Amino acid sequence: MxxxxxxxxxxxxxxxxxxxxxxxxxxxxxxxxxxxxxxxxxxxxxxxxxxxxxxxxxxxxxxxxxxxxxxxxxxxxxxxxxxxxxKKTTAGRAPVVNSGHVVAITVDKDGDDNMEMVPIHAQAGYALQHNEAVFVQDLPRYRVPGFEHGKFRAFEVAGDSMEPTLNHRDIVVCSYVDNWRLLVPDDIYVVVTTESVMLKRIRVRISGKGDEVVLHSDNPHRRPYPLDATDITELWRVRGYISTYLPSAPDVTVERLWEVIEALGFDKGEVRRHLMENATPNATH
The missing domain is CATH 1.10.260 (434 Repressor (Amino-terminal Domain))
Structure with missing residues (x-):
């Protein structure tokens, strides 16, 4: 000792x-x-x-x-x-799986946790200094209705890997994942490593630090990305998002086509997945 x-x-x-x-x-x-x-x-x-x-x-x-x-x-x-x-815990359960890092926070004058926002230009620095109080203290802080109680952090979306679900410069509001064993499969997560901040979908729970974690994009032109669990320093589960992107009015012809597909007894989700999997690299999306 x-x-x-x-x-x-x-x-x-x-x-x-x-x-x-x-x-x-x-x-x-x-x-x-x-x-x-x-x-x-x-x-x-x-x-x-x-x-x-x-x-x-x-x-x-x-x-x-x-x-x-x-x-x-x-x-x-x-x-x-x-x-x-x-080691097993005193309750007989397997221990919590996480990076073991301390998550730096800021609090308001009443001692309540702030919601810090990590813009795109700060994400390279965040990957290296995410657990340093001085760096986190300089991040912009906000209050978002519905996210007043708990540890939340917001991240600005960079790139098109999660389109069409999330778009470039959308802002995702996330809750801190304390135990990686309890992550919700198929949900979207902000994955922080010492090299990058990534927004990806995780489809399988992390059972141990020796696991390989496969990160999935919603953009069908982006391949899954394998990552060792030991490389992850923070996990944040996306709970909502803020966007300035407003979809245009639905195409009546397309909507009618979907109605016909369903009337013929086909599952719309299966048809959509088949189209995405067989889309050409230059297809408009």
Whole structure:
């Protein structure tokens, strides 16, 4: 054990051991907002009442280890902690799967989480500095009706990979995915790595850090993109979007054609999928 480790270092080690992060431990401690845990994980020494809350929530953790740095982390142990990937939680469930990174946030004067917006020109910087409080502090902040409670972040859409569902410069409003095992298959996610910020559809849950994650585009001319789960630093689930794109009036002829297709007993979704899969590269879409 590092003799120079601080209480905040040991809290970070404890959370890694249990597969938790600031959001999930906030829920476990029963706090209304996660700002307290974010501050602790970024270096602020916890108060005595907070240490008591932690020890009550984690009865297996040694108070001597947490407060003084003496002895093993867990009561009854004589050695070091078991790596999180090999450890079950106290409830018997497999540990949470995520990057283990702390998500930097900003709060308003009332202590409520802000919704930061990441414009296209800031996304390269965000990929590298997403967990740095100074960088996040400089992002524009907004309030969006219906997204006042919880950890949300907005991202400006870049490119055409998700057309026709989402268009260039649309803004997606996302909720933070704390446990990758619980992502909703076939939903759209903002996938952050150290190299890029991508908007993709994920069709299969991530069961472990060793998984390969296949990222899908809604644009039929873009091929699926495989990515190692270990390369992902953040996942944000798209919950809504803001767009200045308004579709034109429906083509009456096309609508009538769809009615005929359905009247003949064909499934419209299957016909549409067949047309998209067999579209030529130069086809208008």
């Amino acid at each position: 590092d003799k120079n480790a601080t209480v905040t270092d040991r809290i970070n080690e404890m959370l890694q051991h249990y597969g938790l992060n600031a959001n999930s431990v906030t829920h476990k401690l029963g706090y209304a907002t996660n700002s307290k845990m974010y501050k602790i994980l970024q270096g602020t020494e916890p108060s005595f009442p907070t240490l008591v809350d932690i020890l009550r929530a984690f009865p297996d953790v040694s108070s001597s280890w947490l407060v003084l740095g003496e002895g093993p982390m867990l009561l009854g142990e004589t050695g070091g902690a078991v790596p999180a990937a090999e």
